[in-house]
Amino acid sequence: MRTNKEAGEIFGPRMTLFADVLGVGVAVAVVSLPLVTLPAALSTACAVLRGVREDRPATAGRFFTALRRRLRPGDLTAGLVALAGMTLVLADLALARAGLPGGPAFALLAAAIGTGAAVVALRACARPESVTDWPVAVRGAARDAVRDPGGSALVVLAVAAAATSAWMLLPLAFLVPGLLALALTAVDVRGKEVAPQEGM
Template structure:
């Protein structure tokens, strides 16, 4: 009986293996996400679509830029612009708060620490909402699920913060990398959400959590 071809083995005539192909697809999706984020208000929809495309890659569907833009055109709806406006307003408010804290106001260190903590929690929740499948149809449901997961899955939330910091450092060290970082960031968000979905699917006893 012949053995099945390992996933790492290349087909005849294939230059790169599946892992390198997936890496190239992630970078391509990242560049497409950057382009889709340029209007700023479309940023949540763009990142949500990237997560959906990468999630489908785990089901042997192509993770190409063509499929990304096709899905983005299909899912754009009125709720995406208010979500983008809310995200942009939150980012500007956080930047303004940190700028005021850096101006030497009384109690600035404590205020800066509180603003940073609130900003980190809001960022994690917003990013986890983009990774939720519900974000394709209903942002309110996605945010509710993301807030629940952010509180219950502290390890996953820490991984998301680490991914954000890594992406920011890469963009700071080499500016052209900023155009590619949304792809790996979306991959990290999707991986955390898939991991969390697996824990939910197994239930508390199978996941090793004491049940009631």
Template sequence: MTLFADVLSLGLATAVASLPLLTAPAALSTACAVLRGVREGRPVTVGRYLRVLRGRLRVGDLADGAVALTGVLLLLATDLALAGAGLPGAPGFAVTAAAIGACAAAVGLRACARPESLTDWPTAVRAAAGTAARDAGGSALVLLALVTAGLCAWMLLPLAFLAPGPLAMAVTAVEGRGRQGGDATD
């Protein structure tokens, strides 16, 4: 029960740190790093989260956040514009865009859970893309966790500030299960 309470407080800290939107990938990656420390006996505290996050907010992390935000906005704007225009093939494009977005979200979330994300985003994204392709079940679990967090936030707005904690825990668990079992998902 203590870990659950810690995850909720970590979710609140992550949500607050993500408010500028450019810091969202770094904030979620930091939450995953703090949760990975549980295996080594390190406590999950907001103080530890803030210490790790303070070292993360550098120009490269903000640029990566800008790239992620731009990608999401472009995908949404393109999808909405084409769907609203009534062009032939728009429904097929909407399905294709949704599939591309889902794959990008799975890779992005899995990259946040990788240890490399603390220092080198390109390496984390490449490794996460390979892992996502090899572990389709894990990628589906990551997407299910994202959808669940989104639905909880949509249904009850105060949960939007707690949802990043359980999302980070789910993504960290999915990404860590291959390493713990010693299989070749990395």
């Protein structure tokens, strides 16, 4: 990635990347409105942002070009599975709050399972394999979640920061997906760089 400012540039490349991330974030938010397209949109955003390391621009136009090539039945199936999982966890938490015996313990268990599943799903979106093969990406993300608990904690913190930003100022909700995709991509790249060092 280029780090120096060229002649005539008002802002350096890092500021340009930040602006591109916000543009990609708006594009992801718009594409994700049907909810079923969220995994494909987030995965495509991560792939576009990963290209910055090879000096490929991370623009909304490049995002839409990449997304048009990949909205296949597998991507929509991944969206349906994610949507069903979120609905199930929310329904379980609602039942636990209804005063059922053992409700607090069940709510804690459901929240822990939901958090673990969300971490694996988000790490799967950041993996390059998600562009072509979701099952391989999910298996790899599950291994990463176990082998790299620090990265999984970073994913949870990134989601918490994104949710807090959107909650504090609602218009930021349309920018948050790009920042979340950048965080997921950074965690995935970090995991691949940490693994060889641990093997030494």
